[in-house]
Amino acid sequence: MDAERATRISTWGSGAPEPRYAESEDGSVAYQVFGDGPRDLLLIGNWASNIEVMWEHPSMVRYLDRLSRFARVICFDKRGAGLSDPVPMAALPTLEHWMDDARAVLDAAGSDCAALLGDAEGGPMAMLFAASHPQRTTSLVLTNTFARMLRAPDYPIGMPEASAERLLVQWRAAWGTGDVLALSAPSVADDPQMRRWISRYMRLSMTPATSTRMYRWVLQLDVRSVLPSIPVPTLVLHKADNLHYRLPFGRYLAEHIPGAKLVELAGADWYPPFVGTDQLLDEVEEFLTGDRAAPVDDRVLATVLFTDIVGSTDLAARLGDQRWLDLKLAHDELVRARIARHRGTHVSSTGDGFLALFDGPARAVRCAWEIATAVRGLGIEIRAGLHSGEVELQGEDVAGIAVHLASRVIALAGAGEVLASGTVKDLVVGSGIAFEDRGEHELRGVPDRWRLFRVAGLG
Incomplete structure (x- = not known):
């Protein structure tokens, strides 16, 4: 990950594109435009969306950043969702209404024609738009989507109606909670940070009652008759182990859209759209540009920072659930802000702490020191551990001996201490940062003995 991209990813969430409004015949539609690529790309995503809240998750920012490198991206909240006008309780939108929303947004963004990326429940509307407005559609990408959900005599791959009714009950109960990830993104279903974000994102997309009504409507959609009329180049991307929009749905699309290309991808995750999408984005970029992205080096030199709240279990018991x-x-917001200020990349939350990467060791040390100082204003102490070394990038996660070693360093830090390996100390010579020698230590699971240093001041 180059420094410029890391900086953009770490700071873009706080400087997200300002939402604008397009006026359609029946209401206002919120949209955003970002990126400076040579082609327009209209994102037509899941029916539950909020174009403002989506920028709060760093992995979503990475996903959008990747698209913006080869396109001018236009995204919007359909009516009934997010920042757009609601739909009356007595009525539901139609595909035609949503298609009008897309046309109004393209007009407002000054786009004569665009490639369409229809994801999940956004796929049927993207197909209808491409068939109805081919003069405004350069190409079509369909990801983990369907022409029809329910089973029919001439569509045996669909879901039985009894199963659909059970799904609606489960969906209503799971709305606004992280439980939805078990179905939509099983690889991250137990990630506390992801569960918190998706819960908030869904709640700010629409209410449980509206979401259930909307999903029941989605289950009734059938655009099979539209498929032969799609005249634009089409790419169908589908996760092979998708448990909800199963692979036969994608194969059906590819078989019935003239000239469509199907690419089956490994994995089961489909929502949120940024989970496990490196290969998907490679295919999208190659399809739209004719060029495949250069392979990203998955091994980089970085400074790894771990932080952790001292005595968090006892503190939680003493304060009670709500105060804790x-x-x-408050602690999480403070730490994220300091990481962004020092051009770090927040990798993950680790219980009551954080894991972050920095391409400059001095910035990592200063960030850790500032966090340790600032949290005292909240009445708590943290400890921090740092090590610089080669890190393996594994999608949104990181691995390697440098990560393992940094986790061992923090285990030896005391309350309020920032502890660093000798490697970090050697790399920041001349920075003015003061260190206190803490001697040599054996680090569990790590070969050799390592000299550690306590950060004594920033100079």
């Missing part, structure tokens, strides 16, 4: 949650949220 409020304190934890």
Whole structure:
């Protein structure tokens, strides 16, 4: 990950594109435009969306950043979702209404024609738009989507109606909670940070009652008759182990859209759209540009920072659930802000702490020191551990001996301490940062003995 991209990813969430409004015949539609690529790309995503909240998750920012490198991206909240006008309780939108929304947004963004990326429940509307407005559609990409959900005599791959009714009950119960990830993104279903974000994102997309009504409507969609009329180049991308929009749905699309190309991808994750999408984005970029992205080096030199709240279990028991949650949220916001300020990349939350990467060791040390100082204003102490070394990038996660070693360093830090390996100390010579020698240590699971240093001041 190059420094410029890491900086953009770490800071873009706080400087997300300002939402604008397009006026359609029946209401206002919120949209955003970002990126400076040579072609327009209209994102038509899941029916539950919020174009403002989506920028709060760093992995979503990476996903959008990747698209913006080869396109001017236009995205919007359909009516009934997010920042757009609601739909009356007595009525539901139609595909035609949503297609009007897309046309109004393209007009407002000054786009005569665009490639369409229809994801999940956004796929049927993207297909209808491409068939109805081929003069405004350069190409069509369909990801993990369908022409029809329910089973029919001439469509045996569909879902039985009894199963669909059970799904609606489960969906209503799971709305606004992280439980939805078990079906939509099983690889991250137990990730606390992801569960918190998706819960908030869904709640700010629409209410449980509206979401259930919307999903029941989605289950009734059938655009099979449209498929032969799609005249634009089409790419169908589908996760092979998708448990909800199963692979036969994608194969059906490819078989019935003239000239469509099908690419089956490994994995089961389909929502949120940024989970496990490196290969998917490679295929999208190659399809739209004719060029495949250069392979990204998955091994980089970085400084790894771990932080952790000292005595968090006892503190939570003493404060009670609500006060502890409020304190934890304040701590998390503070840490994220400091990581972004020092051009770090927040990799993950680790229980009551954080894991972050920096391409400059001095910035990593200064960030850790500032966090340790600032959290005292909240009445808590953290400890921090740092090591510089080669890191393996594994999608949104990181691995390697440098990560393992940094986790061992933090285990030896005391309350309020920032502890660094000798490698970090050697790399920041001349920075003015002061260190205190803490001697040599054996680090569990790590060969050799390692000299550690306590950060004593920033100079």
